[in-house]
Amino acid sequence: MKKVLIATAATLFATASFAAVADMDTDGDGVVSFTEMLAAYPTLTEDGFAAVDTNSDGVVDDSEITAAEEGGLIPTSDG
Template identity: 65%
Template structure:
């Protein structure tokens, strides 16, 4: 898992735009972000990287997971 997070951090650091708020990424308005929604903002995102962010393994990223990913440096802060 540590290797995945390091790889994810490197990918985002090199290719990601400035972080958008969860509500900006959540295009369907359901309060969480799917792989497809997050990949639209971060085109280099892989399913493996998404899974590393998805701590509770429910298939979506919620506000707490997004915050944790930002604090870990996996997703850039805005």
């Protein structure tokens, strides 16, 4: 039962993050640039974006969004 609950929770987190990326990804490339993320988070700074972009590739993917939400760097996509 615990394994099912953990798997369900992981799926819900991944889905919520994916939805956030999909909502912000205006050019449809599957990742979010600083400019795209700025539209959703108008007070975001370049340093803040760099903190979310943990692999420093210049864009944010769903796993980085999840980590940023869980780490309190950005509000959760569900409120």
